[in-house]
Amino acid sequence: MAVTLSATGAGGLLDRETVINDFSIQVATVNGSGSQSANLVLLRSIFRMGIPVSGKNLFPSNIAGLPTWFTIRANKHGYVARKAQNELFVAMNPETIAEDEAQLMPGAVFIYNSDLKFTPSREDVLAVGVPFGAIVAQTCQEVKLRKLVTNMVYVGVLAQLIGIDLNEIEAALAKQFKGKEKAATLNFSAVQAGFDWAATNLDFKVPYRLERMDATAGKIIIEGNRAAALGCLFAGTTVVAWYPITPSTSLCENLIGYLEKHRLDPETGKATFGVVQAEDELAAAGIVFGASWAGARAMTATSGPGISLMNEFVGLAYFTEIPGVIFDVQRVGPSTGLPTRTQQGDLMALYHASHGDTKHLVLIPATPQEAYELAYQAFDLSERFQTPVFVMLDLDLGMNSWMADPFPYLDQPLDRGPVVTAEDLTRRVEQAPEGAKHDVFGRYRDVKGDGIPERTLPGTPHPLAAYFTRGSGHTSEAKYSEKPADYTWLVDRLARKHETARKYVPTPVEDWQGAEVSIVAYGTSEYAVQEARDLLAAQGISTNYLRVKALPFTPSVKEFVKKSRRVYVIDQNRDGQMASLLKLEIDPADAPKIRSIRHYDGMPIDAMSIVEPVLEMEKH
């Protein structure tokens, strides 16, 4: 069996000091070749060794045949943001192998399929040619099955090279192929074959090793979309209307799976939920607002293009005060954009969705646990404030695998908002003074002065319950009106309601260190910022941090900027949308403090994309 090692000894790589539990592995394969299981098994085995990991899928907008990459970052400190460069690389894709090699960092280990017509050319990397075909042929007699297990061979080779425990791989395989023992066994034999081949043929040690730790005990691995789906499940969602679009699809699909499993009435076996795969996003939004109008907890999930289509309904729901929860799992826009890449490009579009004067509640989770909790909270806020609520995720959070602590069960009762029942009406009529008995409910009255009105649900058996919902101008009694004073009263009250919401939306994550430099970020930038702050601290720059979890801003955001000297706002979009929103809302005198850092190439942001610009700007 031929072993191809680059003759040069890879620029002294083999003599370097070994890096333990701090590197990342990237695998390049062909979309549709079944590499996903191998990659997940790899991820999970490392996780099972107690080492913090994250897994990112970098995939094309196609079903089969195009290049796809998977990155696993293992890091003893728990940094799980993307890293721009990978220490280990597995090249299985003939189309990209030359490019893959070219972009390697010096000192990387380049494991490649030596069956491909390719000769390594980099002198500063260690190239390890692995004859996948021959190894698979030995372990798998059935020619038809070979293709399915080939990818497992690199799991074995890596296991031998960097020290992944084979027992953990076996356990991870058992989980991956639960209920299909034959498949698990066959796959493990391929792993073993790769391991044995490496043990026999590679008589050197690479300077990257994994060693067992204890940092993942009890933790879970989950994608953000699944986490959000769980939030919806436990929030008692009863109506789901959706239209497929990457990267939001798995949110609804997971939710539907959970609903079907956990939400059938135990006595009758009947569903306590209704799901519609709508004909488009216009319909999905219409179904959500129709259902919410009638009192259901209803949701939909989409991405930027779907948000555009939903806009007319969103404006109507804002103005007529109908709840409804919309998840936006962002991808790179506009239109098709880069449909399988990530961005935070919809922030403005969500906050001011639709035409005319509108302002919406937008919740912005950064982690799977927040995706779960804010999904849950979105329904409470939506019903309390009787308004659409957006939950803004992105592809990175939604579709990638993250480590998390098991989610807490959220114990507080569901907040269904101020719903007036027939019994309430009867009681109010009894208590009302003579002459005011017909005036005990008005749909759009500002009952408490906080801008929040009360509603009755269709079907309420009381003669005073009914009102008419219309997108045209209306009075506090829901009567049609085009009078200027009625309109301004109404939209001013809506603004008042929005002000009230500032006190109810999730407060930011804040870490005040009394430092010169402050950082403001939101959503998935969190991971990169955490790492960047440590890197900056190592360079002598200590930082304060605030991560916005919702729009409208809570008062603490303004205060944070006020007390800061310089504020770096991290945006994963070209125009610095968060920086712009902040400038609009803070004291104008504080605006010059704002400096914008933007990352928008479709890849999840990495720590260096924050560290470098901060260092650069701090020089001036």
Next chain:
Amino acid sequence: MATTTPGPQTNRLGLTLNDYKGAPSTLCAGCGHDAITGQIVRAFYEMGVEPHRVAKLSGIGCSSKTPAYFLNKAHGFNSVHGRMPAVATGTMLANRQLLAIGVSGDGDTASIGMGQFIHLLRRNVPMIYVVENNGVYGLTKGQFSATADLGSTLKSGVANDLPPVDLCALAVQLGCSFVARSFSGDPKQLVALLEAAMAHRGTALLDVISPCVTFNNHEGSTKSYTAAKELDIPLHTLGFIPAFSQIEAEIDPGETRVVEMHDGSKLTLKKLARDYDPTDRAAAMATLMESNGKGEFLTGLIYVNEQQPDFISSLNLVDEPLATLPSSKVRPGKAVLDQVMESLK
């Protein structure tokens, strides 16, 4: 049973016709839509429907304003242009005990809302769907709609050079379980159809020619009062006997077909010139095609299928409205969360 005390007549709930009325109409005097509103009021009154059980839904247009003009004591929702079907679908999902009536225009349904209309019918969402069809856009002042007949003219004389959409043919083709056509100027037929639509479970489409007196009631319009009266060919004379008043109706077997509605009500179809079977889908389609070719305007019950399951029933939902299920029914316990978390370890 006759009331001895003078005063307004009441229905079986003790409610008067007035209890089924709405706000005063702001449409043009003489608009066909107002006539339809009147028949809707009458039908709900006669059927003795509790107003609070009704959800009135519409899109945008003169026609879509009409839910404000009937059933004051029912919740109403004037939504966005062409998208009432989705709102109705959501509403019925949330509360299957409601009786939904949607009112739409031909522009609302056959242009901007065509997609949603089609999918509503495919799903057979239980509701009454009235299209107040005047062949023009009323509210935007008189442009052609997609149901305007080929060659018919606007007030300005401009002729329509596109073929019309026949909403009934489309509905039959899509398997809509109740398809009827009527005319705002034929109260007797319209009331019978509305009442039958109330007794039906599934989408009941009523395509009602409703002349726009302001923009489309002139010579050259095929949807004017005169044209509708002249071209109208009723398929049968309709009578409706609700389930709650099962008196022996004198039904002559030779001359009359009886369609039994799912709630036990009976719709009688007294044979006119043709021998027409509204349960035969292929025949319904053929009859519509034939009449369209002749420029006739067929009215009556075109197609009905009382067997087809409606969307809400097919979802196997609990009997109570989803909207008001207590949290004990919709929030799985901690054990479920723990189980899910365990599976992710």
